[in-house]
Amino acid sequence: MMKKKNALRTVLLLLLAVLIVSGTAGCAGADPGAFRTEDCLMERAGQRIYGKLYLPETAESPLPLIILSHGLGSNHRIMEPYAERFAQNGFAACVFDYIGGSEESLSDGSMKDMSVLTEAEDLRYVLDRFRGDSRFMQNGIFLFGGSQGAFISAYLAGTRPKDTAGLILLYPAFNLPEVCRRKIPASGNLPDTAVIGKHTVGRRYLKDIMTFDIYTVLGRYAGPALLFHGTADPYVPLQYSRRAVKVLTDAELITVEGAGHGFKGEDLERTARLSVAFVLRVLTLNGCEEPGAA
Structure with a gap:
């Protein structure tokens, strides 16, 4: 029954994506896929956060907003x-760099x-x-x-569900706590620094990630x-996403055959659609108007 339900959902998602593309292709006047960007500079605890907003030209406010989070050692560009x-499909989007998120932040x-x-x-x-911000739907922020950006997004969804x-x-790094445990010596004393993946983090990184269970929060x-999640992910085994789906109430996991830790080319296009x-x-299920509706 669950497999049939998931298959039906996947078909529905694909049909909706096709409808979006075909619907925008027939619009007259301004290019329905046109959008503009604007820098958004923020500050938290005295430290600057750089962000960039993507705003569709033809859709009317208030808009749904998707906030996109990059991974460890990366920056906003990977989410662009x-x-x-x-x-291009009528939604607002925000990419940003985490404080201390990478050397290129x-x-x-x-x-x-x-x-x-x-x-x-x-x-x-x-x-x-x-x-x-009145430009965005209060009940339409995704x-x-x-x-790691998926880990953080999952954590915040669990603490701010409403x-x-x-x-x-995308390829959520729910194995990070286990990775960090392997960096802690038998004495239990946290080192001043540790290398996670290819990136050097500090003691606080190891300490904070041990203070909660991500699946409980999620x-x-x-x-x-x-x-x-890619079936060939060398950093985060697929089993971590499968476990996440089990603790969530309304979730679907789509596997990307042969993909690693990151999507490119057709895999990126398919996951975007x-x-x-x-x-x-x-x-639609929440009774909101379609983006761009007058």
């Missing part, structure tokens, strides 16, 4: 292709002072910033993240969720 696809801070909880506070700040309209996770979110369709489906 998805933000563009959302904006346009935000302030050092990776040695960053942790999953400091990033959760960054995302909480960004969410609240846009919840107070969280979208990749890798403020999260939907959750989209289980407090009862809203709709869509997860994507399905993400757009997911957002539209959630908005």
Whole structure:
């Protein structure tokens, strides 16, 4: 029964994506896929957060908003292709750099002072910033993240479930606590620094990630969720996303055959199309108007 339900959902998502594309193709006047960007500079605890908004030209306010979170050691640029696809389909999107999120970050801070909880506070700040913006739907803000950004998005959805309209996770790094445990010596004394993946983090990173169970927190979110995970992910085994779907109330996991930790080419395009369709489906079920509707 569950397999049939998931298959039906996947078909529905694909059909909705096709409808979006065919519907916009027939519009007269301004290019229905046109969008503009604007820099958005924010500040939390005296530190700057760099963000960029993607705003569709033809859709009317208030708009649904998708907040996209990058992974460990990355920055907002990795999320830009998805933000563009959302904006082309009438949704607003925001990409941003976490404080201390990477060496290439346009935000302030050092990776040695960053942790999953400091990033959760960054995302909480960004969410609240846009919840107070009349251009965006108060009940139409979605969280979208990749890798550690998916971990953070899942954490915030679990702590702010009423403020999260939907959750989209790409190859979520739910194995990070186990990775960190292996960095702690038998004595239990936390080292000053540790290398996670290819990136050096500080003691706080190891300490903070041990203070909660991500699956327990995620289980407090009862809203709709869509997860994507590559079958050949060398960093985060697929089993971690399968476990996440079991603790969620309304979730679907779509596996991407042969994909690793990150999507490119057709895998990126397919996951973007399905993400757009997911957002539209959630908005429709919630009784919201389609983006761009007069």
